[in-house]
Amino acid sequence: MILxxxxxxxxxxxxxxxxxxxxxxxxxxxxxxxxxxxxxxAESAVMDLALPLAGVMTFFLGILKLGEEAGVIRVLxxxxxxxxxxxxxxxxxxxxxxxxxxxxxxxxxxxxDNAATPFGLKAMKSLQxxxxxxxxxxxxxxxxxxxxxxxxxxxxxxxMAQRAIYHAADPSDIFIPALISVYVATFTGLxxxxxxxxxxxxxxxxxxxxxxxxxxxxxxxxxxxxxxxxEIELKSKILSNLILFSFVTGFVGAAFYKKVDIFPTFIEGxxxxxxxxxxxxxYLVGMLVAISVFRNSGVLTDLTxxxxxxxxxxxxxxxxxxxxxxxxxxxxxxxxxRAMMIETFDNPNFGxxxxxxxxxSVFQACSDTILYVLAxxxxxxxxxxxxxxxxxxxxxxxxxxxxxxxxxxxxxx
Numbered sequence: 001m002i003l004x005x006x007x008x009x010x011x012x013x014x015x016x017x018x019x020x021x022x023x024x025x026x027x028x029x030x031x032x033x034x035x036x037x038x039x040x041x042a043e044s045a046v047m048d049l050a051l052p053l054a055g056v057m058t059f060f061l062g063i064l065k066l067g068e069e070a071g072v073i074r075v076l077x078x079x080x081x082x083x084x085x086x087x088x089x090x091x092x093x094x095x096x097x098x099x100x101x102x103x104x105x106x107x108x109x110x111x112x113d114n115a116a117t118p119f120g121l122k123a124m125k126s127l128q129x130x131x132x133x134x135x136x137x138x139x140x141x142x143x144x145x146x147x148x149x150x151x152x153x154x155x156x157x158x159x160m161a162q163r164a165i166y167h168a169a170d171p172s173d174i175f176i177p178a179l180i181s182v183y184v185a186t187f188t189g190l191x192x193x194x195x196x197x198x199x200x201x202x203x204x205x206x207x208x209x210x211x212x213x214x215x216x217x218x219x220x221x222x223x224x225x226x227x228x229x230x231e232i233e234l235k236s237k238i239l240s241n242l243i244l245f246s247f248v249t250g251f252v253g254a255a256f257y258k259k260v261d262i263f264p265t266f267i268e269g270x271x272x273x274x275x276x277x278x279x280x281x282x283y284l285v286g287m288l289v290a291i292s293v294f295r296n297s298g299v300l301t302d303l304t305x306x307x308x309x310x311x312x313x314x315x316x317x318x319x320x321x322x323x324x325x326x327x328x329x330x331x332x333x334x335x336x337x338r339a340m341m342i343e344t345f346d347n348p349n350f351g352x353x354x355x356x357x358x359x360x361s362v363f364q365a366c367s368d369t370i371l372y373v374l375a376x377x378x379x380x381x382x383x384x385x386x387x388x389x390x391x392x393x394x395x396x397x398x399x400x401x402x403x404x405x406x407x408x409x410x411x412x413x
Contacts, residue, residue, distance in 0.1 A: 006371065006390075010290040014297035021298070033296050041292035045284040050277060053117060057273035060118035063251050064100070065269025066262065070254035073099035086199065086206040087190075088140045090130060097126035101144055107244065109154050115244055120148055121276055121380050128381040136385040137378065139197050142392070145377060146193050149370040149393045150186035150400070154179065154220055155236040156365035162338075163361060166345045166352040172232045174358055176225055177407040178365035183217050185366055185400030192392045276380055283379030287372060291332045300325045300340075319413075320405045322350065323359040327366075327401045331394060334369045359408040366400040 018034060021027040067073045077084075077098035084091065084098045091097050100123035107116035123144065131138040137145070156178050163171035194201060201207060224232055255262050294300075308321040323344060330337035341360040350356040370393035378386055 007286065007290050010294040013299055014293040017297045017299050017302070030297070034293055037292040037296040038289050041288045042285050045288045046281060049288075050281045050284055054274055054277035056115070057118045057121070057277045058270045059273070060115055061122055061273030061276070062266040062268075062270035063248055064103070064119065064122055065265055065272075066255040066260060067099075067251040068096055068269075069260045069265050070251065070258045072251055072254050075099075076102055082205050083209040086203055086209075087143055087194075089199075090138060090140045091127070092130075095126070095130070097123055097130070097140075100126055103247070104148065108148065117376075118273060120377060121280075124377050124381055125276070128383075134381075135383060137383050137387050137389055141378075141383070142387060142389045143190075143193050143197065145373065145389050146189040146392045146396060147186065148377075149368045149373045150182070150189045150396050153182060153365065154217075155224070155232065155240075156361075157236055157240075159341075159361050159365050160232070162342070163345075163352055166342075168352045168357075172228075173411075174361045174365065175232065176221055177358075177362045177404065177411050179217065179221055180407050181362055181366040181400045181404040183214075184403040185396045188399035189392055189396030192395055193388075196388060196392070280376050280380050283375045287375040288333065291336060291371070294332070295329065295336050300328050303328065319355055320359060320408075322356045323363060326360040327363040327404070330363060330366070331370045331397050333372060337364055337369075355408070355412050358412045359404065362404040362408050363401065366397075366404050370394060370397060 014034060018027075018030045021030045064073070073096045074094060077094055077096065080098055080102050081093040084101070085093050088098070088101075100119055104116050104119040104123050107119055124141065127138065127141050127144060128134065131141065155175065159174065159178070160171045163174070191201075193199075199206070201210070224236075227235070252262065255265065304321055304324045307324070308318050311318050311321060326337050326340040326344065329340050341364045344350050344354075344357050344360040345352040370390065374386060374390060374393070378389075
């Protein structure tokens with residue numbers, strides 16, 4: 001499993017780099033920093049991520065169980081069946097996994113991470129029921145994970161809010177470059193996995209859906225590009241929370257209408273949410289501690305400094321490299337890449353309204369944390385062999401990063 005090599009590599013690289021800094025540069029604090037980071041990350045994985053996630057998982061999987069018993073998930077599955085049956089040919093058209101995946105994608109697009117995770121873990125469990133090789137990722141699971149990790153968020157509200165906190169002149173000016181980058185990352189991931197799985201993209205139904213989705217993205221770009229920052233924040237908040245609450249109320253209302261024994265059914269689903277949350281704690285701790293060691297060793301900073309030195313000989317503009325730590329950290333840790341972005345805002349040489357500050361913001365909005373997602377989602381169903389999931393996810397992330405650099409030079413430089 002490729003995650004084994006990556007996990008071991010984080011520790012070995014960090015140890016070697018720290019040893020070099022101690023012996024050749026006299027950095028007597030480096031190993032103390034690494035150890036403190038390990039303990040803090042282990043605690044944070046449980047207290048800041050797993051426990052809050054347990055509450056959210058418990059509630060939303062209880063609600064999702066009501067939707068299943070009321071038949072709402074089956075209705076959603078039938079609506080999306082013409083599209084999903086081409087992308088996920090292994091999944092029966094009326095299978096509950098289709099509805100659960102569309103719930104996950106919808107929550108992601110609305111920027112509702114807390115809701116997306118329970119729906120996604122539930123979808124992964126349903127896909128695992130169809131998986132003939134329980135320790136190896138199926139084609140459907142790979143497609144789902146790569147599309148999920150591409151992070152197709154329509155409006156990067158949390159990043160715009162962070163920019164507003166740092167008094168950006170126009171916190172929403174990263175919206176269009178971010179959406180273009182996310183779209184390219186998602187489409188790249190879809191294309192890579194689709195080619196690998198021999199999916200016919202010129203199938204009339206599939207092609208029509210892809211054109212329709214592209215047209216919708218263009219419409220969103222056109223509509224929100226004409227709004228002010230305050231209008232974008234207000235309308236996106238209202239829309240996102242209205243849609244999610246409508247789902248919750250709709251599931252409960254449908255269960256009541258269908259005469260489902262509501263509260264016991266909710267409790268049955270909620271129990272599975274708590275069990276899943278407990279099961280993923282070791283995966284969270286293991287991955288986040290390794291990422292912490294890698295980050296605190298200073299490897300990312302050393303890499304970017306070395307790259308900047310090399311690129312300087314070509315005569316190519318190197319300003320984009322100053323924002324690269326955010327992009328390099330993003331596949332590993334969402335909180336880590338956010339910290340890199342904020343460090344750019346705080347840096348007196350850059351700032352929130354600098355080209356580097358804006359590019360860091362676009363990087364942060366582009367795709368999801370593929371290593372974290374793989375560890376949690378595949379760990380929740382005990383998948384050991386992820387096949388080409390990580391490769392496809394990283395290539396999709398790379399496409400998003402390259403697009404972010406290009407469009408940011410066009411918009412901001």
